[in-house]
Amino acid sequence: MVKQERAARTRQALVRAAAEAFAEEGFVHASLGAISKRAGVSNGALYFHFANKRMLAEAVEAEAAETLRRITEAAWAAQGNSLQRVVDASHELMGVLARDIVVRSGFELAADMARRTESPLRRQWRHWVEDVLRGAERGGALAEGMSWRDGAGVIVAATTGFEVLGGSDAGWLSRQNITRFWEVLLPCLADRQGLESLVCAG
Amino acid sequence: MVKQERAARTRQALVRAAAEAFAEEGFVHASLGAISKRAGVSNGALYFHFANKRMLAEAVEAEAAETLRRITEAAWAAQGNSLQRVVDASHELMGVLARDIVVRSGFELAADMARRTESPLRRQWRHWVEDVLRGAERGGALAEGMSWRDGAGVIVAATTGFEVLGGSDAGWLSRQNITRFWEVLLPCLADRQGLESLVCAG
Numbered sequence: 001m002v003k004q005e006r007a008a009r010t011r012q013a014l015v016r017a018a019a020e021a022f023a024e025e026g027f028v029h030a031s032l033g034a035i036s037k038r039a040g041v042s043n044g045a046l047y048f049h050f051a052n053k054r055m056l057a058e059a060v061e062a063e064a065a066e067t068l069r070r071i072t073e074a075a076w077a078a079q080g081n082s083l084q085r086v087v088d089a090s091h092e093l094m095g096v097l098a099r100d101i102v103v104r105s106g107f108e109l110a111a112d113m114a115r116r117t118e119s120p121l122r123r124q125w126r127h128w129v130e131d132v133l134r135g136a137e138r139g140g141a142l143a144e145g146m147s148w149r150d151g152a153g154v155i156v157a158a159t160t161g162f163e164v165l166g167g168s169d170a171g172w173l174s175r176q177n178i179t180r181f182w183e184v185l186l187p188c189l190a191d192r193q194g195l196e197s198l199v200c201a202g
Numbered sequence: 203m204v205k206q207e208r209a210a211r212t213r214q215a216l217v218r219a220a221a222e223a224f225a226e227e228g229f230v231h232a233s234l235g236a237i238s239k240r241a242g243v244s245n246g247a248l249y250f251h252f253a254n255k256r257m258l259a260e261a262v263e264a265e266a267a268e269t270l271r272r273i274t275e276a277a278w279a280a281q282g283n284s285l286q287r288v289v290d291a292s293h294e295l296m297g298v299l300a301r302d303i304v305v306r307s308g309f310e311l312a313a314d315m316a317r318r319t320e321s322p323l324r325r326q327w328r329h330w331v332e333d334v335l336r337g338a339e340r341g342g343a344l345a346e347g348m349s350w351r352d353g354a355g356v357i358v359a360a361t362t363g364f365e366v367l368g369g370s371d372a373g374w375l376s377r378q379n380i381t382r383f384w385e386v387l388l389p390c391l392a393d394r395q396g397l398e399s400l401v402c403a404g
Contacts, residue, residue, distance in 0.1 A: 023317070024318075028230045028231070029230070066267075091255060115225070115226065115228060115369075116369060116370050122367070147384070150386050154383055157360040157361055157364050157374070158359040158361075160363035161359030161366055162359050165324070167317075167318060168318050168320045180352045181359065184348070184355075184387075184390055185386075185390065187390055
């Protein structure tokens with residue numbers, strides 16, 4: 001293994017170990033010593049890659065943001081009704097929150113590090129949902145009298161709720177639970193004609 | 203002022219100061235010295251009432267739980283459609299989260315103190331919503347094919363989202379925003395006949 005490749009692996013192991021420590025103990029309590037130990041590297045190797053805990057947290061958030069970007073881009077590229085894109089992306093996001101500790105930790109870090117600021121990951125998700133709903137309104141995919149703003153508000157609030165509640169009970173993040181959510185909501189949200197083509201299970 | 207009354211006032215000032223400190227800095231960072239200073243009492247007075255920070259946090263949670271109990275009891279006692287009770291209670295709860303720092307702090311403390319456990323206040327709210335929706339199903343107030351479980355799931359997820367998002371942007375907690383939420387959701391949730399009598403603005 002060449003030196004560069006080994007460095008990249010060490011860095012990746014540290015980001016993952018930091019995400020685990022932040023998710024279990026919170027940003028404040030997690031110690032750099034415990035993180036390097038968890039990653040199986042020396043303290044020196046940790047400091048070679050990250051000057052302090054905040055930089056580790058930023059790396060966790062950046063990797064989670066990249067995963068979220070991949071999810072929304074894949075959903076965006078799909079054909080068909082624009083509401084289906086939000087349905088599909090919500091299933092992917094909830095699944096990844098349940099199984100990927102870096103994404104879970106990324107969503108939770110903002111509240112841990114600085115109170116009363118919007119989490120950058122939640123903002124990224126909110127902006128994307130708003131963009132898609134705007135497009136859905138323009139394309140006539142929303143029910144009569146439904147505005148993109150009201151539709152996006154309900155979707156963002158509920159998915160944020162699933163994310164938060166899923167932190168202590170993963171059942172909230174199950175495909176079944178998210179499918180039921182869309183089964184309840186889509187008949188209110190979607191244009192009657194488009195509704196028939198939408199698949200709540202993603 | 204008799205001695206007992208003064209002690210009760212001091213205790214109340216400490217609970218409020220602790221809620222402010224926890225909400226601003228988080229449970230971990232808030233110091234007992236800063237809390238007694240904020241409450242305008244001596245450290246000795248603080249220790250007379252509370253042996254440690256955890257007991258202060260429990261007092262904040264208990265007071266918030268009492269406020270939540272009053273809100274749900276008042277909504278429960280109201281006449282009419284059972285879904286209206288959830289609408290009314292959600293408006294009261296979001297309003298109190300926006301203006302009462304003890305309630306805001308109470309909802310946030312669980313995640314601060316012990317990760318991966320359901321917040322007792324969120325559980326209290328979830329159980330109440332589930333109870334009301336069960337009653338709504340029994341009373342025929344839900345739309346055809348709607349189960350109390352699915353309805354409660356959407357309401358609990360969305361209101362948890364409003365609570366969390368409202369921590370950094372109070373606009374999420376505004377009466378207008380909650381009213382729009384119900385305007386979107388109730389046509390899916392409520393029996394068509396009962397729907398006409400429901401007031402989304404609470």
